[in-house]
Amino acid sequence: MPNLELTIKSTKKFQSLLLELAQTMGFMIKILSENRIYQIINEVTGKSIFLYNADLGMNSSSSLLAAKDKAATYGLMSHYGVPTIEHIQIDTGPDSDYISECTKYLQDWGKLVLKDNEGTQGRNVFLVEDQESLLIHLDVLKKRGKRICVSRFYDAELETRCIVYNGEVRIAFSKLRTNSWKHNLSQGAMPIPIQLNSPESAEIQHIAVSAAAAIGMQFCSIDIMETSCGPKVLEVNGTVLMNHYTKYSEAHKNQSLDLYREIFSDILE
Ligand SMILES: Nc1ncnc2c1ncn2[C@@H]1O[C@H](COP(=O)(O)OP(=O)(O)O)[C@@H](O)[C@H]1O
Numbered sequence: 067m068p069n070l071e072l073t074i075k076s077t078k079k080f081q082s083l084l085l086e087l088a089q090t091m092g093f094m095i096k097i098l099s100e101n102r103i104y105q106i107i108n109e110v111t112g113k114s115i116f117l118y119n120a121d122l123g124m125n126s127s128s129s130l131l132a133a134k135d136k137a138a139t140y141g142l143m144s145h146y147g148v149p150t151i152e153h154i155q156i157d158t159g160p161d162s163d164y165i166s167e168c169t170k171y172l173q174d175w176g177k178l179v180l181k182d183n184e185g186t187q188g189r190n191v192f193l194v195e196d197q198e199s200l201l202i203h204l205d206v207l208k209k210r211g212k213r214i215c216v217s218r219f220y221d222a223e224l225e226t227r228c229i230v231y232n233g234e235v236r237i238a239f240s241k242l243r244t245n246s247w248k249h250n251l252s253q254g255a256m257p258i259p260i261q262l263n264s265p266e267s268a269e270i271q272h273i274a275v276s277a278a279a280a281i282g283m284q285f286c287s288i289d290i291m292e293t294s295c296g297p298k299v300l301e302v303n304g305t306v307l308m309n310h311y312t313k314y315s316e317a318h319k320n321q322s323l324d325l326y327r328e329i330f331s332d333i334l335e
């Protein structure tokens with residue numbers, strides 16, 4: 067067994083955890099590109115996994131691209147009748163009257179969220195309550211060269227993340243906001259586990275499983291906002307990164323590792 071001599075940056079902690087897990091299961095690890103691309107090999111069966119960071123390559127590239135595109139995800143979920151938060155892409159080209167278009171949404175909805183259509187970790191996500199802030203944030207996003215989408219604002223206390231594997235929710239937790247209006251774990255929200263056998267979580271789990279099926283993903287996380295109009299999908303993540311969840315407690319870490327152990331053995335054995 068080769069020695070795993072990796073200098074994993076702190077941001078890659080979860081990835082190093084996965085590699086450690088694979089190694090303790092007796093699989094060989096090949097570093098194909100320093101700090102990014104790995105192969106996990108079962109030398110007995112000859113089966114292998116190609117890993118890019120923490121992505122195990124379990125979802126198709128078109129599903130991953132669809133999930134990254136918030137407006138497209140909204141369209142897809144709507145097509146399949148999965149309750150979803152509205153995300154509309156805005157054309158900001160030279161011939162477009164995008165300011166009037168966004169102003170109309172602001173008037174209709176009262177409040178809206180302006181975002182980078184392909185953003186992550188809550189970056190470039192702005193709450194807009196008036197015309198002045200609309201103009202400021204449209205300008206910010208345009209100057210940063212981002213594709214813009216507008217989303218109807220829902221005042222939801224809770225956002226729940228469901229990790230779906232093979233058509234079943236395997237881990238679910240609510241994200242409690244702390245020092246931001248956003249529910250991103252990277253912005254300080256706290257993960258509070260949800261019991262999967264509790265009757266109250268049945269509806270959310272059903273939505274998460276339907277969303278994963280709609281986007282055709284085998285392993286993904288689905289974020290669902292608990293709005294006053296019922297639970298609605300906010301976004302789909304095709305790479306399941308549990309770094310914030312695992313560092314929260316030893317129990318959280320073991321829960322995640324158990325799931326990955328199962329996935330590794332499903333793929334490699
Ligand atoms: N339409 C919305 N209504 C209310 N809150 C929202 C809305 N869109 C985004 N948010 C808040 O902003 C956070 C980040 O938005 P999200 O669309 O998930 O982008 P990212 O992919 O960057 O995480 C969410 O966790 C949520 O708290």
Ligand SMILES: [Mg+2]
Nearest residue numbers: 187188289301
């Ligand atoms: Mg998010």
